[in-house]
Structures are given as structure tokens and as C-alpha cells.
Amino acid sequence: MRLLPALAIGLFLLPLGVRAEEPPACPARAAILMLADTVLIDRQKLSRLKARGVGAEAAYLKIRYGGLAMDAAAKLAHGLSDAGVREAADLAGAIDAVRGGFDAVSKDAGDPAQLGAQISTLRAILQHGDGEKLLAMIAALPAERQIRISQPIVPAIVDWPDEQKAALAASAGRHGLFFLQAGLVAMQRDRTAWSTFVAGFAQPAKLRDLTQVWSWAPALVGNMALPRVPVLDAASEAMRRNIHIISIAAAREPERDFLMTHLNQSGDVAATVKAAQALIADIDTGRIKPDDTLDAAWLTAYRALRAASENTDALDEGLASIPFYGVRSQRPSGDVSVRDMIDRLIAIETLTPFVKGDADAVPDMPAELSAKFRTEWPLWLELAGALKTAPLAAFAKDAGKAPVVAELLFAAGDPARLADFVLTTEPVEIRLALATDLAMRLDRTCASVLHHPAEAMLLSGQPIFKFDPAQ
Secondary structure, eight states: OOOOGGGGGOOOOOTTTBBBBOOOOOOHHHHHHHHHHHHHGGGGGGGHHHHHTHHHHHHHEEEEEHHBBHHHHHHHHHHHHHHHTTTHHHHHHHHHHHOOOGGGGGGGOOOGGOOOOHHHHHHHHHHHHHHHHHHHHTTTTHHHHHHHHHTTTTHHTTTTHHHHHHHHHHHHHTTTTTTHHHHHTTTTTTTTTHHHHHHHOOHHHHHHHHHHHTTTTGGGTTTTOOOSSSOHHHHHHHHHHHHHHHHHHHHSSSSSSOOHHHHHHHHHHHHHHHHHHHHHHHHHHHOOOTOOSSHHHHHHHHHHHHOSSOOOHHHHHHHHBBBBOSSSSTTTTTOOBBBHHHHHHHHHHHHHHHHSSSSSOOOOOTTTOOHHHHHHHHHHHHHHHHHHSOOSSGGTTTTTTEEEEEHHHHTTTTTTHHHHHHHHHHHHHHHHHHHHHHHHHHTTTOOOOTTOHHHHHHHOOOOOOOOOOOO
């Protein structure tokens, strides 16, 4: 999803023999590559259906951290795509677009609107400078299908500078793609961009609808919401502003957000906005890094939410009812809630000084743990001690203990030992889940190539595979 040839100024296309830009070296690079290779090799031991669930993220990390030649990267990605692996078609499409632009990308047997499900491919097309071709294709679609392919363009290029967003918005307007044009204007950092757009837009009725649809979009870059009509009473307008602050926090935090879901479920704007403000404050000071893992952000948000809530039991019950989706924190039951994740984060935070060797004494059980997790705490203590005193091989084939050992090794900051342990875990489903999860988390301790701005608000775990040209 890029645009106009003018937008390609300063950008270049990687020739066929060139390698994907390799991230700077970091202590976890070898472990990331070991884990990625494990996924790509051992996924063949799964049934065909299960094998479709893993591989794309591992392939991307192998391409980026291994500096694969683009020919080899394309072969790897297309092999996974042909096997029906989730997200692999998007990875293959992004590589094709990097090498040959819009014309090189498969249009899925004559259904170009399928590109709307391939956010990385859209980004790569636009980075290549083929935005005019892409917009012309979208404009030729029936009106009801234009939005499906236009919508992902906004999150895909949220990190672009304003001048590029503005150029793409202008081109979208010339093609009559006003939904996309408005979204691209609304997420510009320049707070006067929207008023300028409004002044030049000749369809008042359509403008009201566009304002309503995109009123939240300025949160993606930290700006306040678009002015909507009619203006409500003072209390309602204050509520709108507070909800938007919560959106800004969600757009700035790493990986995933639970505050927006909690707000929708509980309706507790007052407590949730205080949690959002605490989160923003920690991001502003650098205590929380947007390209890091979610751990610190979730603990800040939870503790601030708990401090501001009138009924903490109801809060915890609500969080326990929100499912956590993703490969992280595998457990035999397969059911993980947001509250379960928070318990694990509290346990990891408490045990980290001990497993890193910064504290000699075994810590006491944290008071913040839920009653449900307190029954698990002795196991975490046992395994934390085992990291220092016992061979870990005995835990590798225990589906209940292996994920905990892996968490503690990650917390200990020992990527080599972590990778060695994960490679021995059984059954293969647990090994591949852990390898995928931990390779992606180790990436966030290195170059964070899987990070994308506003990911927690917009992507919910969907990866964007970026092959941006060197600047």
C-alpha cells in the first residue's frame, strides 16, 4: 500500500539477488534463528490441518534475522502459502511486491478484493511506489467491496510521515475513494489536516458519515478525536474525551490491549481512563516501550485499574471472563483469560530477580495473585529453584511444567539455554507453540521487526511482515 511514484522518492526496490535487510546483532539472534528453524522443520510432523496454524512468523524471523536472499525468502514463503499456512499468503505477497510491485502480486484467481486480507502485501505495494495501480484497482470494484480492501491500508501505513499520507489521501480522493481518503487524513499528525480536508470537501452529508466513521482515528497518532455533530451535553462530551484517551493508550502500548474490552464490558469509564493515563505516563517516561512485550504495560494498566475500581472482585471476575487469544502462555486446558495472563505476569515479575541471580532469597507469594493462581504458585517456586539446581530435561516432556520453565528461562535472560530447552520439549504441538511464541518475544528484545505502531489497538496479534527499503 503505497502510492504515487512521487512517494517512492528515497525508496528503492530490492533486486532479486539482494538479501533482506538484517537487523543489528543482539544476544538473542542465534536463539531466534534456532527456534524459527525448529518451527519450520518440525511443523512437518503435525497433521496437515494443525501444520497450517504455524510457520509464517517463524519464516519471517528466519528471513530477517538470517538475512536470506530474496529468492530464497520467496521460495520459503510460497511453499508455506501453497500448504495453506495461516498468514503465509500475506508474507509471500509482501515479498513479491518488494521484488516486482503491484503487477507481481497474485490477485487470487480474479478476486483482487482478497488483497484486503493481506495487510503486509498492501504495505509492500505502496512502499514499492505502486499506489496508483492499487487505487485504480480498488476504484474499479463494486462500492461494497471497496471498503473491505481500503480499510487495512490505514493501519498498514500509520507510521508514514504526513506528507506521504497526504499524497496518498489526495490520490484516493481523485479516484473517488472518499472512505479511504478520510481515514488517511484523520490519522495525520498535523492537527489542521482534518479541518483543511473538511473545508475542501463538497458533500456535507457524506462528510458527516465519514467524520462519524473515522472520529477515533486521530488516536493512532496521539491526537484527540475528530469534532462530531451534534455536540452533546458537557457530561457526554467529557465521556467521549475520556474514551478517546483510552483509545490513545491502546494505540501506544505494545502487542495487545485489554482496557478497551474491559471498558466495553464494564462501562466503567472513570476507572479505565485512570488506568489509561497511568499507561500513557509510563510510556512517556520510557518505562514502557511500545516495541517491547506487553508485560510491563499490562501490569501498569491492571494495577492502576484495580486502584481506581470501586469493586475489585467484580473487576477480577470481569477480566477472568475475557479470553486471551494467541500462542503465548500455553497450558494443557487451552483456556487462558486476561486475568490468567495477569497472574502469570505478576508471578514472572516476582520471580525474575531470583532466577536472574539478583536475589538469593525465594520470594514470598504476591498478594495480587488470584485465588485460582495461588494453587499454581508452589509449582512456579519449585521450577524457579530447579533452574539453578536441577537438569531441565526432566521437565521437557511435561506439558504442565515445560511452559513454566520456558517462561522462567525467558525471564532469566538466558536465550541460549531457553532455545536448547524448547527444542527438547514434547509433544511436538507444545514445542512448536513455545518456539513460535518465544522467537517472537525474543525479537522484541532485539530489533522488534514484528512490532508495528498501534498494533495493540488495531492488529490483535495479526503480524505485519515489513520489508521496508533502507532509508
